[in-house]
Amino acid sequence: MKKTVTIAKALIFTFSIGVAPFSLVYSQNTRISESSAENLPKIVNTSELGTFYSDFTDYNTSSRGLETDLRKWLGCQSNDTFKIVKTWEDDLGVKKTMYQHFYKSIKVQDDIIVIHEKDGKVVYVNGEFVRNIDIPVVVAPLSQDELKNTIAAVSKTSSEKITLSPAESVISKTNTQTGLKINSSTMVSASSMIATVFSKTYYIDNTTKQVVNEMSLIHNADTPSLSTTYYKGNQNMTVDSYNGSYRLKDNTRKVWTLDGTNLGSAGGYGLDAQGYVLPASGPVEYTSSTANFTATSTKAPVEIHWAIQKANDFYSTVLNRNSFDGNGTAIANYYNVDFSIFNQPGQANPTPAGYGANATAITFGTSTGGQVHFMAYGNGNLPSSPGAFNPFAGIDVGGHEYSHLVVATNGTGGLNYQGESGAINESFADILGTSIEFYAAPSQANWTIGEGLCNFAPGYLRSMAAPKTGPAVLSSQQPDTYNGTYWQSTAAGAADNGGVHTNSGVGNKWFYLLSVGGAGTNDNGTAYNVTGLTIQKAEKIAFKTLTGGYLTANATYLNLYNASKQAAIALYGTGSNELQQVENAWCAVGLGNCASLLAVHEITKSDAQNITVYPNPVKNGLFTINNNSKYEATFEIYDVSGKLVRGLEKLNKENNKITINGFQKGVYIIKISFNGTAISKKIVVE
Known part of the structure; x- marks a missing residue:
């Protein structure tokens, strides 16, 4: 029995958890x-x-x-x-x-x-927690008509094609180019699934009725997300016997792979009795007369089907999670999608018709507050560059998209697809997608993402081992050091939602080193040496970090650094080698402690003079770090043996009062990092 619902909005990044009664x-x-x-x-x-x-x-x-x-x-x-x-x-x-x-x-x-x-x-x-809020509050949210009119104007979409979720009056936070903005806003998610497809959460000021922030709730593997299929040969998988033939459906795992050629055509979508998101006109099947799908025309959808089955198995058997959300929710995959349906009128560089070099995980909410999910994959066709790409059906692509849905349902509101939290979101998708590849096909697994998807050098979209080596033609080089080479602006409104697909390279390199180890020197001039723990241990630490309650929606890399240490402590203990290697791997990408100060180098005298520490000697456990540079900075404190005695903390501009009650008398070294480099300052504690 098919149950039709009105798809209202993507709720991946809206914080909507709670228990009754409060x-x-x-x-x-x-x-x-x-x-x-x-x-x-x-x-x-x-x-x-x-x-x-x-x-x-x-x-x-x-x-x-x-x-x-x-x-x-x-x-x-x-x-x-x-x-x-x-x-x-x-x-x-x-x-x-x-x-x-x-x-x-x-x-x-x-x-x-x-x-x-x-x-x-x-x-x-x-x-x-935002302190010192001081704004007038509007209790009632804006009306549905007011919201539709505002969203129609900014999205250049007819209001009758927009479906809204239930609206809520909230205090919104936006990290703008000029600093933090607090507004009394209406939070609502809006989507269009007719002709033009979009799904966003909007924050609209209750007084001015202007959009103060918007977040995409459609997760692309890359933008322009040029991921192509690489085939893994014959694989064991599950299909469904149906109406005298066979189709790509796994009823136990609740995975269904369908033809998405006409996805986005008029008619809307609904849920069937099992929870699959299906077009109102009904599903279009890939079928075979035998249980073995061997036709050339079905190789790409077969690989997608296999990849999502293996993703489901990985989370179930390795991480004890029932489907992506822990609740056994069904997932539909659509192959051969024309991604021009995701264009919004007036956007820069719209996707041309027929463009299928993309893969996307999509979560929409219903008008009653529920959630529905599906994934879309392209055939690799790029009209302006025929033959440049292959189908987007690889196992690391499928695992990446599936893992986006895991991130969205991590228990603490997911990770907002903006700035550093968006880059961390992308990194977790790469980390867990790669873990799925090593689980499903260990003899063929590797540390590149989307290998075989593009028919030009270097033959992959991203490298977790060497993030800077992404294809230059796609501007896909990533940083391997926090705030290092290729780092992009993280402010709201900056390119690529604040560098979400670029800055994820930092987290990717951390996970690679944690898994296999490595030695070298990062962009800060810091020497590092990491002993790998194996990918099996690294993935458990990463998953505990994601789902252990340590990360909130706007988490930064500094939060991720501390969260991963807490996860390692919870899993392996405070004095464990696992914790030490977590720290070493972070130091390798520019965060935290390498257990040695030998790599801290002095920069020019004029730069060093922009940061001062006083009084020195320190008396009564209190001193000031004056950050008069134009850069954001962090600091940490070591004793003379190189032992970290004060963890990584952020410095504000100008005066920062630092309390060190409990420090023994003696000499300490303060490592201050900014703009891709570091300086060291000695202090004497009396």
């Missing part, structure tokens, strides 16, 4: 202990959007004690309140409690706080 934990009248909050560890902020972390390992803090002092510790005002929205325990016995931040009883979008506790003691806290 439990109000704090109010503005909550009594705060004036003394205990001051003894809690420092909050380390990592971005303008309020992302932060705090390590409680060396503190004996109960979860109840932290709850009592949470508002004071965070620096809340009277209008800041919190609600518990989710509590769970992971497979290692670590309890996670997630709180949502409200300002004047309106949800602050993406502002969540996760407390991790073991045996009743807090071990780590992370999340997002």
